[in-house]
Amino acid sequence: MTRRSLPVVPSLSVNLYADDVLADSRDVFARIREAGPVVWLPRRQMYAIGRFADVRAALRNDAVYRSGAGVAANRLSNHLGRHTTLFSDDEAHTRRRKVLMRSLAAKALVDIEPQVDARADALIERLLATDWFEAATDFSAHLPIGVVAELVGGPEGGERLLRWAAATFDALGPMNRRGLRSARISFGLLLYTLRLGAAGVSPRSWAAAVFDARDRGQISTRQARGLVIDFVAPSLDTTILASTHLLWVLSRHADGWDEIVADPSLIPAAVVENVRIASPIRGFTRRLSHDHEIDGTPLPRGSRVVLLFGAANLDETRFPSPESYDIQRPNGAHVGWGNGPHACAGANLANLEMQALLRAMAPTSAVWPPATPLGCATTHSRASAGSPPASASNQPA
């Protein structure tokens, strides 16, 4: 009997988590895509998948690509996150996600839409009256911080939640100096949720909804608190980074902005295309439950694999001219919000917030060219494919 000879996995000595790569991952992503359907990263002792079709197939195959052993690149965070929806599989995942979606599904958000629009209108009116503003803090952070803090309904304000959320993302990379520093801050979010109970949260808030589910016996108290982490950790800097990139990309693609002003029905597509290029979450990991092959390349059971949403979203075989911002792009569906069973539970809210900003801006025809470039990235999230603006000016460039 002859044994089938399997292709060897290419090994790439790139550091996915170096500061310069976090600020701009495009070259490393391209090298990973070019090297093969799957590559070995010796420095991190894990595999990486960067081609669109392979990342999407892996996201859909949760029987093999498991999240229950964590989606981080280090053991500590994989242990600490175990009560969340993102770090779960099968029946536990279905149960947790069902509780989350009671608050996050499109129909649950209908009532807050006018409120988000009003906040966006007031924000744009205020910014138009200023000479300059800081894009990330004054433009992008305003809605997520205000809206999420109020909807979660806990005793902590939005600024503190953002500090914890950003640190939680940084703690999902390797336990290097950045990871250790962030894990300490992110621990604050864990402690905060451990002290939360039904009595300390606003009635009819998202936190109240998870404690109601606990009272109905659908989840345990520990899981209810884990779901509060699901509401806070992924909802802030993701949307803030995407909104900053939105402003940046529109300031560079005046034609895209003109199209939106002329036809605001393009706003949803403009937001979706922006998340493709920005890919605020670069990628998360999975652990393989079985031996597995991609295009004949073997991957052993138990190995950790990082699924690079950001690399997949720039795959030229799926998105021609992947770096150009094209709001009329045919076949523009991407994996910036993930795909399959763990696809982003908060995409409706993120879309609502970003669309509200554009709806408020469109009648003013305002777009603010960036003044000062800023590399703004966290371990798993990043603001842009290039340099997003730290500040923007109402004066013409």
Ligand code: HEM
């Ligand atoms: C532009 C903004 C956002 C982006 C780009 C984004 C991206 C993602 C991605 C890529 C995943 C899949 C992760 C994986 O499969 O490993 C995910 C999952 C998730 N996101 Fe988001 N997200 C955003 C906003 C939000 C918001 C606003 C919330 C909550 C209010 C949220 C809550 C979640 C939750 C709970 C999951 C886990 C779902 C599950 O495991 O079933 N996200 N997100």
